[in-house]
Amino acid sequence: MSVKKIDNLQGRDNKRLKTKDPTNSEGTAAWQNSEQSYKVDMVNKPSIENVIDAKDWVDNGSQL
Amino acid sequence: MAKVLMTVDGNTAAAYAAYAFTDVAAIYPITPSTTMAEVVDEWSANGRKNIFGQRVNVVEMQSEAGASGAYHGSLQGGALTSTFTASQGLLLMIPNMYKTAGEQLPGVIHCSARAIATHALSIFGDHQDVMAARQTGYAMLCAGSVQEVADLAPVAHLAAIKGRLPFLHFFDGFRTSHEIQKIEVLEYRDYAEMLDMDAVKRFRDNALTPNHPVIRGTAQNSDIYFQGREAANPFYTNIIPVVEEYLGKIEQYTGRKYGLFDYYGAPDAEYLIIAMGSVTQTIEQTIDYYNSQGEKYGLIKVHLYRPFSTDHLLKLVPKSVKKIAVLDRTKEPGSVGEPLYVDVCTSFLRVPNAPIIVGGRYGLASKDTTAAQIAAVYNNLKQDSPKNSFTIGIIDDVTNTSLDIPEELDVEPEGTKACQLWGLGSDGTVGANKQAIKIIGENSDMHVQAYFDYDSKKSGGITVSHLRFGKEPIKSTYLVNHADYIACHNQSYVNKYHLLESIKDGGTFVLNTGWSDEELEVNLPNALKRRIAEKNVKFYTVNAIGIAEEIGLGNRINMVMQGVFFKLTNILPIDKAIQELKEGINKMYGKKGEKVVNMNHEAVDKGIEQIHEVKVPDSWKNLKDEEETEEKIKEPEFIRKIMRPMSELKGGDLPVSAFKGIEDGTFPAGTTAYEKRGIAVNVPEWIEERCIQCNQCAYVCPHAVIRPFLLNDEEVEKAPETFVVKKAAGRAYEGLHFKIQISPLDCTGCGNCADVCPAKGKALIMQPIGTQLEKEIPNWKYAVENVSFKEDLNYGSTYKDTQFKAPLLEFSGACAGCGETPYIRLLTQLFGERMMIANATGCSSIWAASAPSTAYTINRKGKGPSWANSLFEDNAEFGYGMHLAVKQMRNKLEDDMRHLIDSNVEEKVKEACHDWIHYKEDGNASEEASQKLLDVLEDFTSTDIELVNIVKDIKEKKDYLAKRSIWLVGGDGWAYDIGYGGLDHVMASGEDVNVLVFDTEVYSNTGGQASKSTPTAAIAKFAASGKKQGKKDLGRMMMTYGNVYVAQVGIHADNTQLVKAFREAEAHRGPSIIIAYSPCINHGIKEGMGRSMATIKKAVQAGYWHLYRYNPQLKEEGKNPFVLDSKEPKESFRDFILGQVRYSSLARAFPNEAEELFEKAEKNARERYENYLRLANMQ
Structure with missing residues (x-):
């Protein structure tokens, strides 16, 4: 198999374009933990502890 | 001699020993070595003393080359000096390694050995780096386990001092550096006893001093250089008994015997x-x-x-x-x-x-x-x-080097328990597992091992914790492959990962899920059910999210799952385990108050109470994999054969032949479109009647998942029923229909789009993802497959109009709400078809291209940005090199065309050549002129062979005809620090290259180390008590060249200014640099990353960040080149910074210093603004 220029993909023939099942839900991520939502637009507002946990993960947990 | 037990990783064990013997540590962060420097810095900040009674002085340099220079200088100055590095970092130190070995200085480099970037970068471990350094003259000492690190690291220091040779002490990156084990270390007084103080005195007496000055580092010629090299031979012979002596001392103190072999x-x-x-x-x-x-x-x-x-x-x-x-x-x-x-x-x-x-x-x-x-x-x-x-370990079906591997053996000692826990980054799983290891290690005589395996998403990536416990020492330096216990903390993983591949017969599997038994029957893939039945797995579920929510912990499931873990693994008596867990909770959460402590206690109890055992039906044994009921889609070969297996963590099974044709590391663009990860909890729902069609939502979206579409009548007719549209606003779009469409499975759910929406009552409201999938998935599919980009429209030049072009950066691995991606996403909409990107290593290279996910993509014409990452320090030079290549090719084209103009060819040919030359440096115009030229030359004939060859040459180089838009892109770690020298040189060249700096004000990717962009008072690694120095003004420095276009921008703070700056920079025929304020999860934005764009706006309003453009073109028009775009700051600077944990935590941790630093930070920002005002007011 060789990757020629024409092989660049454009998202065509994509099995997951119709799929409805998530494979990597981040429902349990610290930044998703909702202390409350902003009124009207319902954007998530995490608690300060969760902001700290999310920061701690990128600073100390995630190893990149 | 006292022994200290600790449960730590290899990095910490190395740092523990290094600290004892070190006066000065000059460092630079690089994965996986960074922890060593960080813990040394932390201990120093907390007052720990080395064996000389002093705190270690840790200095972060601008690069490893700089660190090694400082390390060398410090040794020559008489301080015992260490450093910590890996991979390319070690390579950058090589020149100084030769120096320090040649000068017989007792430095020690601790290296968590890591792969070198070749066809690809890898943060993971092997010996390529240390082997590249083996000629330097360093003694090299290798540790094979965490205990060996603890025992051999001090030997490196002791032998270096006595033997007068520097040491490279190395151990495997990740496998040892990040593996946690229970080990014994000696107390510092034991190290002091072993140390040859006479040798220390000799070293210090030999230091450079004006009191008895000497000259070192002379230039030598062929008469004596060789002899000088050979004169050191006895030191290499003598170091051997010295090392043996200290290995003997370690045996005497610890009982553990080591030899050279x-x-x-x-x-x-x-x-x-x-x-x-x-x-x-x-x-x-x-x-x-x-x-x-x-x-x-x-x-x-x-x-x-x-x-x-x-x-x-x-x-x-x-x-x-x-x-x-x-x-x-x-x-x-x-x-x-x-x-x-x-x-x-x-x-x-x-x-x-x-x-x-x-x-x-x-x-x-x-x-x-x-x-x-x-x-x-x-x-x-x-x-x-x-x-x-x-x-071994691969299938080499190309050059047939690989050995056949028999079936995997279980060679672990009887009684060893092995566990795999699948979690999500920041869900608390990893932290909880580290705690579990400590609890078991400290409350039993068992040996313990923990190793964590992640993917490459900076936040929200999958984490697999591999834990082992046993009576015998744990020597399994490989991932758990025969698991007694497997837990999956994320229900969505059942749809993708082979969770039970490693389960033992009769093992235990726990799934965190809200599904009932009936729902499990429907929702679990057949392959998983079959595996459970075949392996007689004891299958349990627990609704950890439900329990956590009920208690008031929201989505914090870690304590619930901890209770479950201890209950089902039975490693400790359950009462003891609960007691220890709760004591751990008291320590961890005590400061947050009794309520929080009690909630977590309750989480443990309820987790244990509410474990549900699932009765596994026999019928599961015979289940076949689900057939594809819908039309079979044959995905592109690369996706089928490489991407899908890699995404399912089966990439290790790919043979070498899978990479035939891409041996140079080339990957196709646009693979992220195939992922559809379903990250979000909530996604935006478009309320079309409220929408004012400003496109700000799409403009700020970090992941390009929300886009405006313009449809004609035919496209609307063929659209799904739920594909709601409205009449497009604006004269240019008359007769068309407008829609905002979202891709729910690509959305991260950050909410920035909804937050910035200015419509009354909001035209975007976040809704649970489950409510949106049914209609929006087919709608998205229709939009991307069937709605064309209307080429013939007279698009305006506002930021709104930019959004109708498809972004050529999509669905990257960036964090939700990332402040970097919107800028470059916009750039691809403006110039993507002509773009070449040179990307420095950092977050922006990781979210863009962690194999197999490549986020830069192509449009329907097959064009899009080319993208490459070289290294960290050389990105400006790398991109500059691309520019030089392109320039050289285009100069040849120009030569060819001038030849044609001077020859006997048709007038239309000469005209086309004239036009091309005239518009050569104008991006859009050169595209048109190029196409015209190619049309004209299509049927060119001539009897003159030379002319025929010239036209042939032009056609062969047609790829170079349209002007390329070359962008050197990276973070502040690159631009302000390690890459600054190269960046400065490239800016000084006067050449037409463009730079985009994602200024997160910290080294985001490697875990939050301070850069020269970090402002005063911000807490960062190596600035633990708040940064004392001010932020470098990179923009002003670049302005001093006079011919560099410079801009400072902030998306959403001024959308129009941003588009102007990008266009002006690109059009400027000379170097350009744009510095973009990029909020990051590291900042700890208290309003949440759903307000990261709003934070940029606030930063400008508070005078924390300023917007300006310096355009040299204006000088030629007799105008002031400097335009200050941001207004007089009116909002509170103090309120702004205290809205971020990186500042507010200073007030808690260092209250005495905080006030002074906050004032200094505000003063610095004020001064910057006044400088800009002065520039703006100059005549």
Whole structure:
């Protein structure tokens, strides 16, 4: 198999374009933990502890 | 002599020893070594003293090259100096390694050995880096386990001081550096007892001083340089007994015996492996297994690799040995064999009747090396003609180097429990597992091991914790492959990952899920159900999210799952486990108040109470995999054969031939479109009647998942019923229909789009993802597949109009709400078809191109940004090189065209050539002129061969006709620090290149170390008590050249200014640099990352960040080139910074310093603004 220029993909023939099942839900991520939502637009507002946990993960947990 | 027990990783063990013997540490962060420097800095900040009664002075330099220079200087100044590095970082230190070895200075480099970037970058471990440094003259000492690190690290320091030679102490990156074990270390007073204080005095007396000055570092010629090199030979001979002496002292103090080489196995072994590093632990395990069945296997572990003592090696080889395999964890292409193999072969050169020796490679980039692979090595030795230059752990079906591997063995000692826990980054799983290890380690006499395996998403990536507990020492330096217990903390993983691949017969599987048994029957994939039944798995569920929510913990499931873990693994008596867990909770959460503590206690209790055992039906044994009921889609070959297996964590099974044709590391663009990860909890729902069609939502979206579409009548007619549209606003779009469409499974759910929406009542409202999938998935599919980009429209030049062009950066691995991606996403909409991107290593290279996910993509014409990452420090030069290549090709084209103009060709040809030359440096115009030229030359004929060849040359180089838009892109770590020298040089060149700096004000990717962009008072690693120095004004420095276009921008703070700056920069015929404020999760934005764009706006309003453009073109028009775009700050600077944890935590941690630093920060910002005002008001 060789990757020629024409092989660049454009998202065509994509099995997951119709799929409805998530494979990597981040429902349990610290930044998703909702202390409350902003009124009207319902954007998530995490608690300060969760902001700290999310920061701690990128600073100390995630190893990149 | 007292022994201290600690449960730590290899990095911490190395740092513990290094701290004792170090006066000064000059460092630069690089994965996986960074922790060593960070813990040393933390201990110093907390007042720990080294054996000389002083705190270590840790300085972060601008690069490893700088760190090694400071390390060298510090040694010459008389301070015992250490540093910590890996990979490219070590390579950057090589020139100073030669220097410090040549000058016989007792420095120590601790290296968590890591792969070198070749066809790809890898953060994972092997010995390529240390092997590249083996000629420098450093003594090299290798540790193969966390305990060995603790024992050998002090030997490196002690021997360096006494023997007057620097040491490179190394251990495997990740496999040892990040593996947690319970180990013994000595107290610092024991180290002090061992230390030769006379040698210390001699070192300090030898330091450079004006009191008795000497000259070092002369220039020498061929008359004496060689002799000078050879004069040091005795030091290399003498270091051997010195190392032996200190290994003896370690044995005396600890009871653990080490030699320069160590033998393990049958005293009458016939088949021998020689190796170094963590693999030696696995080999020992394999030997125990096979020798108990009558085999005669042996192992020699190498500790002192340089100087390499042939005598000591040969003394250990049993006379019975017939064949030897040498394992190297490196690759030296083109060599007769890898380094350790060559050393061993040379050792046996004069030995009569020497054994047959073969060499092999293993474990590159932490490729797991298991007992079965070691068995294959011994099996190979038993062949009449054992294979040489073999590989293990891969299937090499191209050059056929790989050995056949038997079925995986379980060689772990009886009674060892192995667990795998699948979680999500920041869900608390990893932290909880580290706590579990500590609890078990400290409350039992069991040995413990923890190792964490992640993917490459900075936040929200998958984490798999591999834990082991046992009565016997744990030597399994490979991932858990026979698991007694597997837990999955994320229900969505059942749809993708082979969770139970490693489960033992009769093992336990726990799934965090809200599904009932009936729902499990429907929702679990057949393959998983079959596996559960086939392996007689004890299957449990627990609704950890439900429990956590009920208690008031929201989505914090870690304590619930901890209770479950201890209950089901039965490693400790449950009462004891609960008691320890709750004590741990008290310590961890005590400061947050009794309520929080009690909630977490309750979480543990409820987790234990509400475990539900699922009765596994027999019918599950016979289930077949689900068939595709809908039309079979044949995905592109790359996706099918490489991307899908890699995404499912089955990339390790890919053979070498899978990469045929892409041996140079080339990957196709646009693979992220195939992921559809379904990250979000909530996604935006478009309320079309409220929408004012400003497109700000799309403009700020970090992941390009929300886009405006313009449809004609026919497209609307064919659209799904739920595809709601409205009449497009604006004269240019008359007669068309407008829609905002979202891709729910690509959305991260950050909410920035909804937050910035200015419509009354909001035209975007976040809704649970489950409510949106049914209609929006087919709608998205329709939009991207069937709605065309309307080329003929007279699009305006506002930021709104930019959004109708498809972004050519989509669905990256960036964090939700990332402040970097919206800028470059916009750039691809403006110039993507002509763009070449040189990207520095950092977050922006990781979210863009962590294989197999490539986020830059192509449009329907097949065009889009080319993208490449070279290194960290050289990005400006790398991109500049691209520019030079393109310029050279285009200059040849111009030469060709001038020749045609001067020749006897048709007028239309001359005209087309004139036009091309005229518009050569104008992006859009050159595209048109290029197409015109190609049309004209299509049927060109001539009897003049020279002209025919010229036209042929033009056609062959047609790719270069349209002006390229070259962008050098990276973070502040690159632009302000390690890459600054190159950046400065490229800016000074006057050439037409563009730079985009994502200014997160910190090294985001490597875990939040301070850069020169970090402002005063911000807390960062190596600025733990708040940064004292101010933020570098990179923009003003670049303005001093006079011909560089400079802009500072902030998306959403001023969308129009941003588009103007991008366009002006690109059009400027000279160097341009744009510095973009990029909020990051590291900042700890208290309003949440759903307000990251709003934060940028606030930053400008508070005078924290300023918007301006410096356009040299204006000078030529007699105008002031500097335009200050942001207004007088009106909002509170103090309120702004206290809205971020990186500032507010200073007030808690260092209240005395905080006020002074906050004032200084505000003063600095004010001064910056006044400087800009002065520039703006200059006549």
